Amino acid sequence: MTDMKKWCIAVDVMGGDNAPEEIVKGAVLSAQAFSDVEIQLYGDEEAIKAALPTDIPQNLAIVHASEKIATDDEPVKAIRHKKDSSMVLGAKAVKKDAADAFISAGNSGALLASGLLIVGRMKGIERPAFMAALPSLTTPGKQWLLMDSGANAESKPQHLVQYARMGQAYVESVFNVNFGRVGLLNNGAEASKGNPLTKQTHQLLTEAEDIHFIGNVEARDVLSDMADVIVADGFTGNTLLKSLEGTAKQLMNLIKETLKNGGPSTKLGGLMIKGELKNLLKDIDYDKAGGALLFGVKAPVIKCHGTADANNIHYAIKQAIDVLDAGIVPELADIFAQQAAEKKQRND
Template sequence: MKLAIDAMGGDYAPEKIVQGVELARDKYTDLKFILYGKEEKIKEVLKNGERITIVHTDSVIEMGDEPVRAVRQKKTSSLVLAAQAVKDGKADALFSAGNTGALLAASLFIIGRIKGVDRPGMTTTLPALKGPEDSFTMLDVGANAESKVKNLHQFAVLGNFYSANVMGVTSPRIGLLNNGTEEDKGDPLHKEAYQVLSQDPNLNFIGNVESRELLNGAADVIVTDGFTGNAVLKNTEGTALSMLKLLKETILNAGVQGKLGGLLLKPAFKTVQNKMDYSKHGGAVLLGVKAPVVKAHGSSNEIQVSHALRQLRSMVTTNLTKNLADYFASRPTDEN
């Protein structure tokens, strides 16, 4: 099993990317890695080259580059060559922590979409504090700023498949992110999407879900457009980090008694921190393209990179993409 790695993508590339690759390599003996990037920089931080191949690239797609233009013009960049390797069958899956828009463009233009999928959706897994499962899946979280009813319906189908086949949820509860739970809430897009989702007999659609209920396990799959999903995702992540920071600062500023109390509660705080650690589930999956593609945060450290690579390994091992393509092919054509 070979994974194509954009070694130059991310805020701390190539160091944290290479370190994450080595962690995954040491844990999974069935993995091989092809690292695309500036060879001399990769070798500076690479400790052990076992099952790692370096392919030198002359250019890098930067975070500030315009995505489509960068993919078309920087054909020898680390991201483009990594995507091309997957297209050519030299690698089984693609990983990057770099420019999200460029990864989307490379995945669509080079790897291609699964037949029947109008727009692939960026899918992430977040922790749930209550409910039958300890996490939930949300899409789209950034691939499509604007969506039609047909797209939201397909996101529900994609999310349903991912939740059942990757997360192991039986009959996933599908919720539509909205500004109220009532059937007639939202703009015309969401009102129509509600009707379409409720009429699909293959989906366990439970209705609208408000954003304040997401972490309470209101649904196993949350469907939304990419603009809203990305905003909610960043707000959720930011709130979790801010609350943990606030607790720490409050304890440190509470005097001796506060610090002693904090010391006694340290195991409990650690449990909360682990519960809210969204990175343990891996990166964001681009569902709907012809090969597994995972995007990690630009600020990912080596542990988070290794989690994302573990996630890719699981997707390849379970033939997720082929099974998803077969699943879509078996469904009636969506005319909405």
């Protein structure tokens, strides 16, 4: 691998339910699809080699890691003690510019800690947050962002305002949306609704001149293309994300079961619409959107679902490339550094 690649993506192959096989497979898919990108696999060398095809793509590199972080490891402790783990080594590669982005399907808390403690926060960002890209069910192909989808169980109004700013910049740079509408997840449409956090956030978002705030959005409307970015504290955002995923999956399962167990004409009808149903499932496949981007750290760090398979990993790598191509992270770093400087000046 002597030629210079456009980007270099570090992948933790030891995290997630299907590690390392599916993670390696996904990385191979991406290496084949993006020949101008280098993919670095962090993990047990023997296990990686066993999962690789005989014909290894030229743009795939292996970095041996003797340890791995488990799902039930205490996050900060794991990061501090397992210094030769695939997650720590991958995050360190980003820190020292040996890689441009980092992807893992492992322990969420540990990945958050890697982002905060190894990759490092952007200047001016108080709390990095997970950003999930989700589909609209009313506008096919349209995506919207949920932020924070689960990094911080507790949040303050000013954190949500930062999420709004980050999300708006993301949809404008990466999705090429002209006017990124920001909504606040709340339990009613009126400004007076909500808990103390959402009431105060509503006020701050209304006052922020650089944010295109469209007001409160209720959980029942998030899939109807009401806003391009929806901000919430990490606890509520995580509840919303998981309930959207769970409801969609269980409803589709129920439909499949119903059609399979119905009378002869139902069965035949089910067979006739099978293709269409499959396409529909693909459209609403949340995993297609990649993983949750840890936004607010100095480089793209992406968390894939613990159940991620090869395709999910491939999409997450594609998402990392999109984010790098759009230059959104340095752009945001500039914006927040400038805001932090202005704030400091006002306070001096």
